[in-house]
Amino acid sequence: MPAHCQARQRLGAAPLKALFDLVRGPVATTATQARWRGLLVVAVDGTLLPVPDTPANLAVFAKQRCNNGAGGYPQVRLAALVACGTRAVIGAAFGPATTGELEYAGRLAGDLRAGMLLLGDRNFAAADLLNRLAATGAHLLVRCKSGRRLPPVARCGDGSFLARLGALTVRVIDAEISLVTSKGARTGHYRLLTTLTDPSAHPAAELIRLYHERWEVETAYAELKSTILGGRVLRARTPAGVEQEIWALLVAYQVLRTAMTDATDSVPGTDPDRAGFTVALSAARDQLVLAAGIMTETVIDLVGVIGRHVLAHLLPARRVRTKDRIVKRAISKYNARGPAIDRATYKATISVNMLTTDP
Structure with missing residues (x-):
């Protein structure tokens, strides 16, 4: 076994976990996009990471089930709490994929605080989980199934209504969102649950538009899995090594996010989304390969080499999303999804119609 592998084994996962605890957090930013009406906007979601198919890993991490039994690589389920404005990681929990997203999301409750607004998709609309998360003092904005039965206990002047989920009072907002391009139009029905029950202080139309920020956690996962890992399987061949590698991956991601935010904050009015x-x-x-950028002075340059590269290659303003998510890495050379996928970019117009219920 190479000496560096033996050294990693001796080190273990605890120091990497401690380092993550040191650097994690929303990352301070002057950008107004990070907050909405004074609330820090955060999102929670889960993803899967494949690990090497070794006997040691198989004893802990199961393979995904398919028609003829289990197939592919063993998988780790990772759940993260991400600040939508900067995509920085506030907290993370992971383990065997046989444990569901809701369990890992519940473990992140300790990272929530009063003054946060948590966004989540339909999978996180379970009553028990919402009560547990709301008990932290954070506010919630979560989508649920459109047909979910929620008897009103009170009506709001804007057409939304209040309902009960266990001990929790939520405001239910129904909306119709239409997207129009030169290729046609699409309309979808959204039902949102929120603990922000005052329609005058927190307008429904703004909450409907704000919910789209939930996609920032998906982008963070794409940066972890596709950009840093390049779509590759993790390398560790034991569960202890997998734990160490994931904490190291999260530390590297968080350090880069911090450097990127420091850079965009140095130019007032620059949206962190424009940092590549x-x-x-x-x-x-490049800095690692050249062994450059080693600090020898007491004056710390918050922008630094990484930040200057980011500012020199800022991305254009975010475009409107018009496509569903699709798998870019084909599993077959045959056309399994019918006609070719249109990857062209179109100018789009989005309209939001709030739906009211009869008294």
């Missing part, structure tokens, strides 16, 4: 993660990662790798 690939640019920052390439600059960081």
Whole structure:
């Protein structure tokens, strides 16, 4: 076994976990996009990471079930709490994929605080979980199934209504969202649950538009899995090594996010969304290869080499999303999804119609 592998085994996962606890957090930013009406906007979601198919890993991490039994690589389920404005990681929990997202999301409750607004998809609309998360003092904005039965206990002047989920009072907002491009139009029905029950202080139309920020956690996962890992399987061949590697991955991601936010904050009015993660990662790798950027002075440059590369290659303003998520890495050379996928970009107009219920 190579000496560096033996050294990693002796080190273990605890120091990497402690380092993550040191650097994790929403990352301070002057950008107004990070907050909505004074609340820090955060999102929670889960993803799967494949690990090497070794006997040691198989004893802990199961393979995904398919028609003929289990297939592919063993998988780790990772759940993260991400600040939507900067995509920085506030907290993370992971383990065997046989444990569901809701369990890991519940473990992140300790990272929630009063003054936060948590966004979540339909999978996180379970009553027990919402009560547990709301008990932290954080506010919630979660989508649920459109047909979910929620008897009103009170009506709000804007057409939304109040309902009960266990001990929790939530405001139910129904909306119709239409997207129009030169290729046609699409309309979807959304039902949102929120603990922000005052319609005058927290307008429903703004909450409906704000919910789209939930996609920032998906982008963070894409940066972890596609940009840093390049779509590759993790390398550790034991569960202890997998734990160490995931904490190291999260530390590297968080350090880059911090550097990117420091850079965009140095230019007032620059949205953190315009910082390119690939640019920052390439600059960081160059610094490691060249053994450059080692601090020898007491004056700390918050922008630094990575930040200057980011500012020199700012991305254009975010475009409107018009497509569902699709798998970019084909599992077959045959056309399993019918006609070719249209990857063209179109100018789009989004309209939000709040739906009211009869008294």
